[in-house]
Amino acid sequence: MAQQSFNVMIIGQAGRLQYEALLFAASLRHSCPNFSGRLFVAVPQPGPLWQKDPSIHNAGVLEAFARLGVEILPFENKIFGQSYPYGNKIEALQAMPEGEPFVFFDSDTLITGDLEAVPFDFNRPSASLRREGTWPKPTLYGPGYTDIWRSLYDRFGLDLDPTLDLEQPDEFWKRYLYFNAGFFYGTCPRAFGKRFAVYAQSILKDPPIELVGQSLDPWLDQVALPLVIHSFGGGRDALPAGYLDGETSCHYRLFPLLYARESDAVIDLLETVAAPNWIKKVLKTYEPIKRLVYQNRGARVRALFDQDHLPRREQAIRNKIKSEGLWLR
Structure with missing residues (x-):
């Protein structure tokens, strides 16, 4: 079967990210010259949630984007902004074309192979497994990993048990569904983004009691992401290993x-x-x-x-x- 066409989104804004986004775009065009989807650089717009204008005004950067066939995608921050810039990846999804499969990448990524050869199943979303056990950090007197994660799954009416990797020991972080948010994908960016925003805001504003003492900055997106992916029928094994974070992409950071x-x-x-x-x-x-x-x-x-x-x-x-x-x- 031919690979379904899909769009790619990264975040770009004034400062470091505009240059990373430019290198991402150049690497995509070099490594996948016949890419059939659209490449969006989502750019937050100035507003009350930003102290300074985050949008891109660098004429050289904008001209290079145009030469690389990049589509600038302005979006408004209504939830996060300056206080949590990682939230850009959540809010920008609402500006993407509705109902069209998408892959999001962090801007500090290079495309190193044919992206269209990656066997995405957009009906089973997944995300990057190139991660460390950064969250949660259970305290000496508990609760442990299971109780913390179960409280979140219960919050959103989800079942924790099918997400567990039973080959990993109980109370070891890899037993639980946890991703790096450096890439993720799905069938519809707006549906994915809406649920991502609902889950993230609920966790941030009204965390379960089991999360007392757990830091959500900068981990909020990575706490909500596995819940979103599981809710859409995805998981850790949805994408064969060796493609993203492998032969086809490099999240260098x-x-x-x-x-x-x-x-x-x-x-x-x-x-x-x-x-x-x-x-x-x-x-x-x-x-x-x-x-x-x-x-x-x-x-x-x-x-x-x-x-x-x-x-x-x-x-x-x-x-x-x-x-x-x-x-x-």
Whole structure:
């Protein structure tokens, strides 16, 4: 069967994200030149929930977007804004074309392969499993993982038990459905976004008693996301491994971390798509890209590590880069 056509959405706004979004768009066009869907860069608009105008006014960035066939998708923040910018991915979904399958990616991602070859089943949504056990953090005297997660599933009339990975030990974080929100997908962005917003606001404004002592900033989107995915019939096994966060996409998160730990192929792709003069003149106005990509400081970061034997904890990687004065973001 031919892959169903779908749209892609990322977030772009003034500052770092506009440059990340530009690299994402360039990597998509390079790696998937015949992509048949629409590429949207969703841009929050100024309003009472922002202290400063978050929209994109950089003429060079906008011209490069146009050259790459990007569609700018303005949206209004009615819920989050400055107080929780991660909420942009939730609110922007309401501005997407209704009823058309979608894939959302965080802007700090590169498309490294043919996105249309990914075997998405949009009727069974899923999200990124490239994550750590960041939430919840059960306290010494409880409640534990099961009670915390069950309170959330119960809140929305969902059944926790089918989501459990019974190959993982009880009270171990991987037993419970938990995603990184770096990508997710579904059949209709508006339906997905509406439910995502309802769940997130309910958790934030009226958390179950079991969540006392648990931080929701910045984890709110990742707390609500598995509930949304399960409610639409999706789960952890809906997408075969090896495509996203693998051969087809790379969620690098920060440029120093990209150079420290990603593959040679990802580095080559980044430097290839950043090389043409028309995009270089825009990207080099952003200091971390200028220094790491164009002034070769990324190679110095890479030389600090054996990519086959990286430190187990990300903090150790960060500390090493900072100690050499190469932490740029």
